[in-house]
Amino acid sequence: MVRFDVLEHELVPEHYLVPKEEEEKILKELGVKKENLPRIKKSDAVLRVLERKYGHIPVGSLIKIVRKSPTAGRITVYRVVVRD
Amino acid sequence: MSHHIFGLTKRINSIKFALLSPDEIRRMSAVKVITADTYDDDGFPIDKGLMDLHMGVIEPGLRCKTCGGKVDECPGHFGHIELAMPVIHVGFVKNIKNYLDATCRECGRIKLKDDEIEIYKQKIEEAKKMGASPLELMLITKKIIEDAASRPICPHCGAEQKKITLDKPTTFREEGRKLTPKEIRERLERIPDEDLPLLGINPETARPEWMVLTVLPVPPVNVRPTITLETGERSEDDLTHKLVDIIRINQRLRENRDSGAPQLIIEDLWELLQYHVTTYFDNQTSGIPPARHRSGRPLKTLVQRLKGKEGRFRSNLSGKRVNFSARTVISPEPFLSINEVGVPEAAARELTVPITVTEYNIEKMREIVRRGSNPKGDKYVPGANYVIRPDGRRIKITDRNAEDVAKKLDIGWVVERHLIDGDVVLFNRQPSLHRMSMMGHLVRVMPNRTFRFNLAVCPPYNADFDGDEMNLHVLQSEEARAEAKILMLVQEHILSPRFGGPIIGGIHDHITAMFLLTHKNPKFTKEQAIHMLSYLDYDELPEPHKDENGNEFYYGKELFSLILPKDLNMEFKSKICDPSVCNNKCVHEACPIDAYVVIRNGKLVAGTIDENAIGSMKGKLLDRIAKRGSDEARKFIDNMTRLAVGVISYRGFTSGIDDEDIPEEAIIQIHEIIKESIKKTDELIELYKQGLLQPAPGRSVEETLEMEIMRVLAHARDEAGKIASKHLGLENSSVIMARSGARASMLNLSQMAGSIGQQSVRGQRLHRGYQDRTLPHFKRGDLGALARGFVESSYKKGLSPTEYFFHSMGGREGLVDTAVRTSRSGYMQRRLINALEDLKVIEDRKVVDTAGNVVQFLYGEDGVDPTRSSGGENVDMDEILTDVLGEKYLLRRRK
Ligand SMILES: [Mg+2]
Ligand SMILES: [Zn+2]
Ligand SMILES: [Zn+2]
Ligand SMILES: [Zn+2]
Numbered sequence: 001m002v003r004f005d006v007l008e009h010e011l012v013p014e015h016y017l018v019p020k021e022e023e024e025k026i027l028k029e030l031g032v033k034k035e036n037l038p039r040i041k042k043s044d045a046v047l048r049v050l051e052r053k054y055g056h057i058p059v060g061s062l063i064k065i066v067r068k069s070p071t072a073g074r075i076t077v078y079r080v081v082v083r084d
Numbered sequence: 085m086s087h088h089i090f091g092l093t094k095r096i097n098s099i100k101f102a103l104l105s106p107d108e109i110r111r112m113s114a115v116k117v118i119t120a121d122t123y124d125d126d127g128f129p130i131d132k133g134l135m136d137l138h139m140g141v142i143e144p145g146l147r148c149k150t151c152g153g154k155v156d157e158c159p160g161h162f163g164h165i166e167l168a169m170p171v172i173h174v175g176f177v178k179n180i181k182n183y184l185d186a187t188c189r190e191c192g193r194i195k196l197k198d199d200e201i202e203i204y205k206q207k208i209e210e211a212k213k214m215g216a217s218p219l220e221l222m223l224i225t226k227k228i229i230e231d232a233a234s235r236p237i238c239p240h241c242g243a244e245q246k247k248i249t250l251d252k253p254t255t256f257r258e259e260g261r262k263l264t265p266k267e268i269r270e271r272l273e274r275i276p277d278e279d280l281p282l283l284g285i286n287p288e289t290a291r292p293e294w295m296v297l298t299v300l301p302v303p304p305v306n307v308r309p310t311i312t313l314e315t316g317e318r319s320e321d322d323l324t325h326k327l328v329d330i331i332r333i334n335q336r337l338r339e340n341r342d343s344g345a346p347q348l349i350i351e352d353l354w355e356l357l358q359y360h361v362t363t364y365f366d367n368q369t370s371g372i373p374p375a376r377h378r379s380g381r382p383l384k385t386l387v388q389r390l391k392g393k394e395g396r397f398r399s400n401l402s403g404k405r406v407n408f409s410a411r412t413v414i415s416p417e418p419f420l421s422i423n424e425v426g427v428p429e430a431a432a433r434e435l436t437v438p439i440t441v442t443e444y445n446i447e448k449m450r451e452i453v454r455r456g457s458n459p460k461g462d463k464y465v466p467g468a469n470y471v472i473r474p475d476g477r478r479i480k481i482t483d484r485n486a487e488d489v490a491k492k493l494d495i496g497w498v499v500e501r502h503l504i505d506g507d508v509v510l511f512n513r514q515p516s517l518h519r520m521s522m523m524g525h526l527v528r529v530m531p532n533r534t535f536r537f538n539l540a541v542c543p544p545y546n547a548d549f550d551g552d553e554m555n556l557h558v559l560q561s562e563e564a565r566a567e568a569k570i571l572m573l574v575q576e577h578i579l580s581p582r583f584g585g586p587i588i589g590g591i592h593d594h595i596t597a598m599f600l601l602t603h604k605n606p607k608f609t610k611e612q613a614i615h616m617l618s619y620l621d622y623d624e625l626p627e628p629h630k631d632e633n634g635n636e637f638y639y640g641k642e643l644f645s646l647i648l649p650k651d652l653n654m655e656f657k658s659k660i661c662d663p664s665v666c667n668n669k670c671v672h673e674a675c676p677i678d679a680y681v682v683i684r685n686g687k688l689v690a691g692t693i694d695e696n697a698i699g700s701m702k703g704k705l706l707d708r709i710a711k712r713g714s715d716e717a718r719k720f721i722d723n724m725t726r727l728a729v730g731v732i733s734y735r736g737f738t739s740g741i742d743d744e745d746i747p748e749e750a751i752i753q754i755h756e757i758i759k760e761s762i763k764k765t766d767e768l769i770e771l772y773k774q775g776l777l778q779p780a781p782g783r784s785v786e787e788t789l790e791m792e793i794m795r796v797l798a799h800a801r802d803e804a805g806k807i808a809s810k811h812l813g814l815e816n817s818s819v820i821m822a823r824s825g826a827r828a829s830m831l832n833l834s835q836m837a838g839s840i841g842q843q844s845v846r847g848q849r850l851h852r853g854y855q856d857r858t859l860p861h862f863k864r865g866d867l868g869a870l871a872r873g874f875v876e877s878s879y880k881k882g883l884s885p886t887e888y889f890f891h892s893m894g895g896r897e898g899l900v901d902t903a904v905r906t907s908r909s910g911y912m913q914r915r916l917i918n919a920l921e922d923l924k925v926i927e928d929r930k931v932v933d934t935a936g937n938v939v940q941f942l943y944g945e946d947g948v949d950p951t952r953s954s955g956g957e958n959v960d961m962d963e964i965l966t967d968v969l970g971e972k973y974l975l976r977r978r979k
Contacts, residue, residue, distance in 0.1 A: 030938075032930075032936075036936045036937045037937075038937075038938060038939075071945050072944075072946035
């Protein structure tokens with residue numbers, strides 16, 4: 001079955017799942033507690049695509065997003081998966 | 085997900101809303117109000133009247149009959165009115181409609197089957213467990229109500245349902261038959277508690293029938309005080325007026341009902357009572373006329389007290405009136421530094437700074453207190469208005485007690501002394517649209533009655549002196565003064581975060597003067613030079629030049645160089661640069677019109693100083709100096725503005741209508757060009773009428789025609805302008821102003837001297853007005869230039885009547901646009917502020933909200949403070965290389 005991959009769309013930035021073992025390190029670098037991170041809903045279309053690649057993504061996982069920025073060129077941001 | 089809290093000690097967990105039940109209204113009532121009267125003939129509050137002493141006191145000397153308190157002690161108490169017949173509460177009309185729609189007219193059950201009820205209840209429970217917001221819960225309720233309302237037959241008793249319509253604001257009809265509030269209340273009463281959660285009601289705190297009032301709470305008198313005018317006349321609050329109406333009608337309704345009056349009369353009175361209660365809550369309810377005062381002014385009732393800009397929230401809670409502030413007209417004072425503000429003596433004596441008395445300043449403070457609150461003498465010296473003792477008592481200083489208080493003054497007391505030169509104050513002009521709308525200034529006490537400041541500070545405040553007023557606030561704590569001095573002082577705001585360039589800088593005459601001083605490097609005699617420099621703090625003149633007769637003279641560029649930092653190197657194009665003069669190939673120092681600025685080691689070697697050098701928003705020189713530090717920038721702007729005033733007032737500068745005079749043959753030439761263009765448009769129209777006009781790609785023939793005509797006529801105006809410009813040279817004051825960027829533009833001048841050109845509305849030639857024509861002076865369907873808003877005349881020549889009309893049409897669009905834009909952008913600004921006001925940038929440059937939630941991982945994503953950027957860019961390599969390599973780099977850059 002051909003399914004549409006939203007990540008292929010040029011307006012959708014790159015999304016990656018952060019491996020569990022790297023989470024702590026990244027949060028430490030950012031100096032943020034997980035609950036203060038921006039959120040991404042479990043039902044987000046991107047997560048469904050990511051789950052095809054990584055398997056089940058539980059609530060609380062970190063998603064790394066690399067996107068274009070008008071001021072800084074390319075930037076990396078993080079979101080935490082939440083229930084919807 | 086759990087919300088972690090830090091940086092906050094307390095956080096509101098939840099807010100519960102409930103309805104007042106009739107019983108509760110009676111329970112909290114201190115008195116049952118039965119008479120519409122307020123005071124008796126002696127001015128004493130009438131028992132059981134609207135001013136009954138049980139509801140609190142507003143007159144000194146009397147005591148509250150409920151709590152025994154005096155005016156300032158009694159918090160006020162509610163009373164109540166028993167309504168003869170129930171009335172609808174306007175605030176709940178929508179809810180009532182929903183409940184009537186969703187429940188059975190016979191048995192009162194929600195029109196859902198038992199299993200559906202169960203499913204919905206579970207859904208609500210689940211949503212609550214997930215921490216759903218009230219809004220999300222409301223959406224579920226809305227769906228339930230929609231579902232229940234769509235059932236034509238009650239699933240519980242099988243009763244057939246009828247359609248209920250709402251006749252705004254408060255009349256309900258069932259298939260045309262009017263439902264009385266009484267009937268409505270009875271129906272709502274029938275809804276069982278178990279069904280209420282499905283309708284979004286918590287049965288523990290509210291019952292739907294309470295939305296139909298049977299008892300009306302009467303607010304405490306403190307809330308609606310009687311005003312006594314100087315004449316001794318009493319005037320009641322609008323709320324009291326409204327309550328009087330309600331009680332009167334209520335009484336008549338009760339009497340008529342009890343005496344068995346005809347149903348028609350009772351219904352009329354009942355409706356009148358509904359009207360009064362409705363307007364008592366909201367006097368702007370749509371569908372009914374607002375209740376008015378005898379004078380014709382609409383009454384301000386409960387909703388009006390809260391709503392809008394003048395309402396409780398925006399006017400009393402979000403913003404408050406403050407002490408230690410002053411407001412007056414502003415006027416210019418070029419001899420003040422940009423950091424200063426001139427404060428009138430009268431204001432300085434009213435505005436005070438609290439100074440704590442210490443062993444070091446006690447003698448000085450005694451002296452100040454001794455002078456009293458209004459020291460005599462020609463020279464302004466500070467006095468003091470109050471002293472505050474360590475126990476917190478304030479003592480007002482009068483001429484009588486000044487000596488006495490001064491003697492008693494001791495360490496630890498606080499003296500509220502008058503303003504003196506050097507005090508830090510905040511200065512503000514509304515609308516406060518950006519942070520530079522409120523800056524810190526240093527006080528200079530001055531005679532007369534206006535606030536004064538340096539003209540270079542006009543742009544950040546967007547101020548002019550056509551009657552503008554500004555506000556001044558005196559800081560009351562050491563911490564606030566330190567903050568103001570370090571963060572808010574004018575010199576710290578020379579560079580704007582809006583575009584990373586200088587917003588404080590030369591305007592109007594500053595630019596003209598610098599142009600006159602530097603363009604083509606004029607010579608000045610020693611006397612002239614001394615006069616112009618006397619405005620500055622310069623003790624030494626540079627070595628003079630000598631002409632063939634041995635007279636000493638100075639070059640303008642030399643005089644300007646005096647105010648430049650000694651190690652400055654830069655070069656850039658002047659505003660007056662015209663690439664066509666040098667065949668689009670800049671020749672730098674050799675520029676025939678002196679339009680390439682070269683600064684070497686703090687000396688202006690070539691070029692004209694104009695808007696591109698020292699202008700607010702555009703000044704490259706200013707920008708460069710501002711980046712070297714705020715002290716240096718402040719000194720430069722102070723010196724530059726003073727020098728400018730020296731130059732322009734010594735030389736003199738004037739402009740008149742004869743600046744726009746052009747020779748007769750030029751006028752004829754312009755006429756020729758316009759005639760030619762009008763002919764060309766006529767040809768285009770002819771072509772169009774014959775159907776021979778080729779449409780441009782993607783356009784209709786009509787659009788193509790319009791485009792072509794616009795192009796031809798715009799060209800005509802430009803050509804006319806060019807001819808006019810040819811005769812308007814740099815010896816002309818108006819042209820100096822336009823070309824140097826001081827004020828106006830060459831377009832303005834060519835419209836005065838040449839031709840005004842096409843008028844337009846919404847970017848199109850004028851076409852509306854009469855049928856198929858703009859004015860009755862033209863034939864129907866005339867598409868010609870003159871019939872469609874082309875103004876051939878110049879402002880100087882004057883407009884023909886039709887031209888004048890067209891010009892007004894075009895001009896109106898501009899006025900409407902600005903009016904619409906300001907109101908819209910004001911609203912947008914408010915929304916943005918409400919959304920962003922408590923975000924902050926923390927130490928590691930993350931942007932977070934009060935709960936620590938990340939909004940941006942790095943401020944602006946690149947972490948750059950636009951104020952410290954170069955026009956928004958991270959680094960300016962040119963600037964760095966020039967600083968390091970100096971001339972070598974600048975010369976290499978030219979290639
Ligand atoms: Mg004004
Ligand atoms: Zn009381
Ligand atoms: Zn029923
Ligand atoms: Zn040039």
